[in-house]
Amino acid sequence: MGHKIKLIIITLLLALSMSGCTAAVLIPPLSGPLFVPSTASSAYQIYKVSTDERDLQTIIEDEYIESRIHASILDDSELELLELSPYSYNGHIYVVGKYDDKKDFGRISRIVRNSGKVNSLTTYLYPEKENPACNEAEDMILETRVKAALMENRNTRSINIAVKAVQCNVVLLGRVQSPRDIDAVTRVAVHVEGAKSVKSFIRPTNRHRYRLKQRKVAFSK
Incomplete structure (x- = not known):
């Protein structure tokens, strides 16, 4: 378009x-x-x-897949309390959050396989802890801090990426124009107060075209 x-x-x-x-x-x-x-x-x-670096049709399709995955997670009694967040970029799915049992990876895989056009699946999950050093409220505060820092920096304020904090570990996701944008976003995030670590799943758009062909679901843990 x-x-x-x-x-x-x-x-x-x-x-x-x-x-x-x-x-x-x-x-x-x-x-x-x-x-x-x-x-x-x-x-x-x-x-x-x-x-957003994606075209509008791709954004609509990605958000449709995200909504289906999220609804299925909430319908699963074993997954609904794990604060799982699904993201779709050009049909590449990322699920970020926590897991309680290793069987949760299989449950997530089945949900994603049934969600529509999927090119790949990457799961980035931390084990659930009864008394975590960083709770959900602190994660929300950290997410806000990272987003604010990105908006305040002139090199990153026009870059649209998703920010997720899990046990005060920052995860960045999205599509950008170039590897230079990835470096700029990561440099800002690592200096935000309270961030234990920063993991980036940001990719340049010129390397990821939307593929209608179904691909085998892959895992990265």
């Missing part, structure tokens, strides 16, 4: 958010999922779309 069409749709979403409308927006003539979820009408979601 051309950049001009993307800007038109972003403008439409902005107008809806300013008017307080939360209805889904129909976007013809895209194939696959045809609706942008109502949450995309928020200003933050519009900003994310406008700075």
